[in-house]
Amino acid sequence: MDPTIILAAGVASGTVLLFASVGEIFAERAGVINLGVEGMMLIGAVVGFGTAVASGNPWLGLALGTLAGGLLSVLHAIVTISFRAEQVVSGLALTFLGTGLARVLGEDLSKAGAISLLPKASVPVLSSVPVIGPIFFTEQSVLVYVGFIVVPIAWYWISRTRPGLHLRAVGENPAAADALGVDVSRLRYTYVVVGGLFAGLAGSTITLAISPGWFGDLTTSGQGWIAVALVIFAQWSPLRAAFGAFAFAAIRRMLLDIQGPQDLFGVPNPFFHDHTLTFFLQMFPYILVIVVLVAVSGEALRKRIGAPAALGIPYVRGERGH
Amino acid sequence: MTAGVPARHPGRARVALPWTVRLERRLEVPRWLPAATTAGAVVVALVVSGVVLAIAGGDPIAAFVHMLRASFGSPGVISDTLVKATPLILTGLACAVAFRMRLWNIGAEGQFLMGAWGASAVVLIPIVPAGTPAIITIPLMMAAGMLVGGAYGAIPGILKAFRGVNEIIVTLMLNYVAALWVAYWVFGPWSEGGFQLTPQFPKEAWLPRLSDLAASIPTFSGLTIHFGLVIALVAAVLVRFLLVRSRRGYEIRLIGDSPRAARYAGVNVARNIVIVFALSGALAGLAGMTEVTGVVHRLQQAISPGYGFTAIIVAYIAKLNPYGVVVAAIAFGAIILAGREIQPSGIPAMIQGIVLFSLIASEVVLRYRIRVERRAA
Numbered sequence: 001m002d003p004t005i006i007l008a009a010g011v012a013s014g015t016v017l018l019f020a021s022v023g024e025i026f027a028e029r030a031g032v033i034n035l036g037v038e039g040m041m042l043i044g045a046v047v048g049f050g051t052a053v054a055s056g057n058p059w060l061g062l063a064l065g066t067l068a069g070g071l072l073s074v075l076h077a078i079v080t081i082s083f084r085a086e087q088v089v090s091g092l093a094l095t096f097l098g099t100g101l102a103r104v105l106g107e108d109l110s111k112a113g114a115i116s117l118l119p120k121a122s123v124p125v126l127s128s129v130p131v132i133g134p135i136f137f138t139e140q141s142v143l144v145y146v147g148f149i150v151v152p153i154a155w156y157w158i159s160r161t162r163p164g165l166h167l168r169a170v171g172e173n174p175a176a177a178d179a180l181g182v183d184v185s186r187l188r189y190t191y192v193v194v195g196g197l198f199a200g201l202a203g204s205t206i207t208l209a210i211s212p213g214w215f216g217d218l219t220t221s222g223q224g225w226i227a228v229a230l231v232i233f234a235q236w237s238p239l240r241a242a243f244g245a246f247a248f249a250a251i252r253r254m255l256l257d258i259q260g261p262q263d264l265f266g267v268p269n270p271f272f273h274d275h276t277l278t279f280f281l282q283m284f285p286y287i288l289v290i291v292v293l294v295a296v297s298g299e300a301l302r303k304r305i306g307a308p309a310a311l312g313i314p315y316v317r318g319e320r321g322h
Numbered sequence: 323m324t325a326g327v328p329a330r331h332p333g334r335a336r337v338a339l340p341w342t343v344r345l346e347r348r349l350e351v352p353r354w355l356p357a358a359t360t361a362g363a364v365v366v367a368l369v370v371s372g373v374v375l376a377i378a379g380g381d382p383i384a385a386f387v388h389m390l391r392a393s394f395g396s397p398g399v400i401s402d403t404l405v406k407a408t409p410l411i412l413t414g415l416a417c418a419v420a421f422r423m424r425l426w427n428i429g430a431e432g433q434f435l436m437g438a439w440g441a442s443a444v445v446l447i448p449i450v451p452a453g454t455p456a457i458i459t460i461p462l463m464m465a466a467g468m469l470v471g472g473a474y475g476a477i478p479g480i481l482k483a484f485r486g487v488n489e490i491i492v493t494l495m496l497n498y499v500a501a502l503w504v505a506y507w508v509f510g511p512w513s514e515g516g517f518q519l520t521p522q523f524p525k526e527a528w529l530p531r532l533s534d535l536a537a538s539i540p541t542f543s544g545l546t547i548h549f550g551l552v553i554a555l556v557a558a559v560l561v562r563f564l565l566v567r568s569r570r571g572y573e574i575r576l577i578g579d580s581p582r583a584a585r586y587a588g589v590n591v592a593r594n595i596v597i598v599f600a601l602s603g604a605l606a607g608l609a610g611m612t613e614v615t616g617v618v619h620r621l622q623q624a625i626s627p628g629y630g631f632t633a634i635i636v637a638y639i640a641k642l643n644p645y646g647v648v649v650a651a652i653a654f655g656a657i658i659l660a661g662r663e664i665q666p667s668g669i670p671a672m673i674q675g676i677v678l679f680s681l682i683a684s685e686v687v688l689r690y691r692i693r694v695e696r697r698a699a
Contacts, residue, residue, distance in 0.1 A: 035490065039675075075679065084345075084689070085682040088426050088490065092634055093682065097675025103668025104378055222498055229491040276510035279502045286495040290481070293492065297485045316345070 001257050007135045010250025013210050015147040016041075016202045017245035020227035022154050022238050023198020027073075029158060029236055030191035031171040031310040034076050035091025037199050038224025039098020044069040044203025045219045046106040049212075053112045058208045062118065062143075062201070065208070069200015070193050072098055077192040081185055084314035095224070099217060109214040118142055118209045141209040147242070154238040167191060171308035174315040184315050199224065222286075229289045233296050236308065251288065255281045345690035356641060356688060363684035364639075367677040374672065385664065392663055393656030401532070401545040405617060407648075407655030409434065409626070411554035412609035413633030414640065414647040415561045416475075420602040422565060422642050423578040425595060429478060429493025430606040431630025432500035433471040437607020438614045439504055440470025442621040445527045446512050446520055456526040463527060463611055464553070471607015472600040474500065479599025483592035489599075497630070501623075508623055519622035529616035550612030555648065557605060562644040574598060606630060627658055628671075635678045 020037050027034045034040075048065025052058045072094060079090045123137040123145070136148075158164040166187060169177035174184045206219055213219075226248065234241035258264065259271045259278055271278050300306050372382030393403045413430040420427035441463040444450060449466075450459055477496065481487040512520040529549040536543035565571040573594055577584040581591055613625055632654050639653075640646030654674070661670030686692070 079679060079683045083683050083686040085685055089634075089638060089678065089682050092428070093675050093678035095675075096631070096635075096671055096678060100668040100670070100672025100675055101374075104672060105668075107668075222494075225491065225494045229488075229495070232488055232491065274510075276506055279506035279509070283499045283502045286498045289495050290487075290492050293487050294481060294485055297481075297487045300486075316347075 001254075001261060004131075004134050006253050006257060007246075007250050008138065008140070009253040010246050010248075011136055012140055012144055012249075013253065014242075014246035014249030015141070015144045016205050016210055016223060017227050017230060017249060018147045018151065018242050019198050019202035019205060020224060021230040021234065021241040021245060022150060023195040023202070024227055024231045025154070025158075025234065025236050025238055025241060026167070026191045026198070027195035028231060028311055029167050029171045029308055030188045031174060031308055031313065031315070032077075032080055032188055032192050033087045033091060033312050034073065034094070034192060034195055035088060035228060036072070036076055036094025036098060036224075037195075037227050038220060038222065039095035039102075040069040040072050040196050040199035041098075041203035041206075041220045041224045041227075042102035042217065043072050043098045043105075044200030045207045046102040046109065046203075046214060047200075048204030049112075049115070049207035049214050050105060050109055052115045052208055053109065056116060058116055058118045061208050062204045065204030066197050066200040069203060070197035073193050073196020073199070076196075077189045080314065081188050081192070084316065087312050087314075103216060106214045106216065110216065112214065115208075115212065117212055121145075141205075143205050143209050151238050151242040158238065168308070170315075171310055174310050175317075178315070178317060188315075199227075202227070226285075226289060229293060232307075233292050235296070235300070235306075248285065248288075252285050255284055341694050341696050344693045344695060345686070346693060348689060348691050351688055359684045359687050360639065360641070360681065363680040364677060366684075367673070367680035370680065371673045371676050374676070375669070385669075389657070389660035389664065392660040397541075398544055399659070401547045403652065403656045403659050404551055405546050405548065405655075406658045407651040408548070408550045408554050408616070409609040409613050409629045410632060410636055410651035410655055410658075411551075411648050412557055412612065413606050413629050414636035414651050415554075415557055415644055416602040416605035416609070417633045417637035418640065418642040418644060418647055419561060419565070419574070419605065420598055421637055423574045423594065423598050425479075425482070425598060425602075426490045427475065427478070427493055427599060427602050428490055428634065429475065429496050429630070430602070430609075430633045431626060431628065432493070432497035433475050433603040433606035434610040434613070434626055434630045435497075435500040435504050436474040436603075436610065437467035437471030438610030438621060438625055439500075439507065440607060441467035441611035441614055442507075442512070442520065442523075443470075445523050446621070452524060454526060456528075459524075459526045460529065460615065463615055464608060467607045467611030468604040469607070471610060472604035475603015475606065476596055476600040479596040482599070483595040504621065505623055508621060512621065520620045523615065523619050527615055528619055529612065531616070546617075548612070548616035550616040553608065553612055554651075557608065558644045558648050561605070565644065570594075570597070606633075632658065632674060635674055635681075638678060639681055 020041060024034060024037055044065040047068035048061040050061075051064045052061030055061070075097075076090050076094050079085045080087045118141055120139050120141050122139055127133045127137040129137070158167060166177065166182045169180070169182060170184050170187045178184050203220065207214060230241055230244045230248070233244050258269070258281065261269055262272050263269055271281060368386070372386065375382040375385055392399060394400055413434055416430045416433065417427060444463045444466045445459065450462060474496065478489045478492040481492055482489040508518055508520060514521045532542045532545040532547045565574065573584065573589045576587065576589060577591055577594055585591055609629065610625070614621055618625055636647055636650045636654050639650040657670050657673060664670065
């Protein structure tokens, strides 16, 4: 129950949620909900791991896993943008497809032995800063540092650049964006695929860096869905998403560590002595997601902020959304 | 005009195809088209699944023939298919009711588990003394399953109606919570000798099976169909009546088509959200009840191979029509049954995903007339 270890582990495994939710933020900012994150992550995880097993090269695994997530998202883009289908159902279909395909591809992978993982590193100078150093900059996977860089770039791109302005316009008021010459379909396609690439990256991050190995559906164990919830919590901001991802992952790690000691705060640890009680510990993160969403919904109502206005609505030139 | 906003099609060379595709919104849909579209989508999905199977190194024709034989090849397996279809009919109805109002209840799986738990509680706590006749035990278990499932379903309904919380996320999270809840009871208080299952229910808590009649009608011997199928079919009729003939159903359809219009018409939208979610949860909970009392006769962790998720596709393929749900549930019951023998185990889920994709993609034909026009030179 060392807070530094818990927080450092939270930063490491939070990176998975961070990638997935930043990707989803891009797609949703463009007006397309993609509920297939879980499926795309599983595909990214299995393709990344499988490639690393076959080639011995985790970097190649990372690249192909990321691409696989992007490839799967193209289906969602075609069906929702060109065919104007219901985005919710298409996303669910993507999760079914991704999960099934990942199980098929990963059939023999659960027996695969240890593979060479992506390297870990400490950042010179920064790692010796008290408190922050050991949590953020000591012996973390390179992908954690990639996450540190991705977040400010995503934030800057969305809120401070011209392409980001177009992105937001397409998600808020596609008709106006169209009238100003922004190609709504093309931007939506682009950002759905960007979201898919990030989900694939998130999946590969699990199997190649954070908790290596292929365990079927348990590899992601619902993190794709948590990422979708994080986007709402984050109010579609990458900075808040990063904070949420790290905090959530740290809490999950803490729940694991609580089960270890015989005594907790001087009293016998109930979770150590009665193992069945740990099921309630495991429920906690999921309940926490609901509680946080309820809290955020109040805040959103008060401040009148919310989802991109055209989120979930197909755009047809000359037609009003429903 | 803001400076710097690119003009339409800025200098970029567009790929010039000799034709363009234009979508025109249909004002009327021909009566035959929806059924034809669904059939076409299923055929396309099977072809695509076959191609994927072939790429994965399998023989698709042999696989499909094998699946057909394993699910419809003899009275025994047809009976098993219907047993798998029973919970799918009920969870499919649960989804159809909610989806009709455009409420995305993805939580039928959790509501199914909670219903199974509630029904089990009647004989495991126990609420009725041992030896209570089936005529009392079974209805009580049905009520408990529906009550617990319905209450569990009402949670996302209340959060959605009064706080505007996204129901998809809440129902999904509650699925995980329900699975852990069942795990706790199965490992803990109700565990039989430390194993991960509860003691077997008393015979009074078993739904009658066709094979129970084998003494008088020998052809029924070995047939696993249980009374849950009757319950499911009655539920389909009732849901159909509710949606098509009742005032509540009218409100549900009105809200589903246009919440704003419904509000102007004086319909209490929040109230309907909660009611529909509770009803949806109750139907899924009833499915959990029929599964523990008709098939496994005890509570254990693995009582659902994802019935609550397959239900989403069942409801969708049926175009939310309750009778269609029955037909679709039988088809997917067959996939689940036959899928157990298919390796790798992911293939049924993959086929389900492909079917669903193909279905929603096909709907473009229903909503739009697709015109291919030659591009003027």
